[in-house]
Amino acid sequence: MVLLLVCPSIMDISYKHLFFFSLIKSCINDDIYVLPFQSAGALAEELKRVSAENKKLTEMLTEMCENYNTLRGNLMEYMRKNPDKEHSSSKKRKSESNNNSIPMGVNGTSESSSTDEESCKKPKEDIKTKISRVYMRTEASDKSLIVKDGYQWRKYGQKVTRDNPSPRAYFKCSFAPSCPVKKKVQRSVDDQSVLVATYEGEHNHPHPSQMEVTTGSNRCMTLGSVPCSASLSSSPPTATLDWTKSKSSSESKNTSPKTESPEVPQVLVEQMATSLTKDPNFRAALVAAISGKMLHNN
């Protein structure tokens, strides 16, 4: 469903309205298009204001990214101090498994590996390793097996499997030499336009884009401006990454379905979006700030 809001002038839309539109959007989980009749000058002015606000929010987001990295660092430190809880990596294939699935998926569509074919064939392994799957719709004509998730992958093999005529590509995480994460990418048997990425293991390093954030990059700027689509073959609706989409995030809090994006640390985005939009203090502060700014501007 698409909700169209039409008003005579852009000036009729305050930041407070926009904020509430975002909240509504987060509730109805659909796109809202605001279509004001306006002059180019008004639009430019509005764009300027929105940009300023966006910048402000980005700064807040960056700060949260830093906090997240600090927490993650602490977690890694803790994991190092508790080696028996860590996954041992013996030399060959199956021993590279570990305990946690990587935090990746698709809104409402990710599934645990405990029900897929791997679990049937390797039940013992699944006790140790949760496998995450990500479904990504691509151009039907696009034959590449590349799923952009922000991480750096090195392809180390490709096979044609019996149950699927499409080749399966094998990737290792090459961002950190010691990172045990692997992924397999194969086109869906049912829908050739859908790439199925199977992730095994957990990254033992921060997301590359998070690292860029901490080093001053402004990747978070892309949060609202670069939505990404990822969908299941069995559920055509497209999931759009949007920091305002708090409901889907909160709903998926435990099952952790995430949206995949080539640019943004999805998990971080989802967590921050949840934290931000669920925090009444933050909402009140944001509304107050926006309202105050509007009053000041007007």
Added chain:
DNA sequence: CGACTTTGACCGGCGC
């Protein structure tokens, strides 16, 4: 020249 991809060979698990 280094990093990455391709691709055939090889390995090991599993079913018969």
Added chain:
DNA sequence: GCGCCGGTCAAAGTCG
């Protein structure tokens, strides 16, 4: 034990 099959290795090729 044998063969099938998924997964991995590693040499050769490609690219920037």
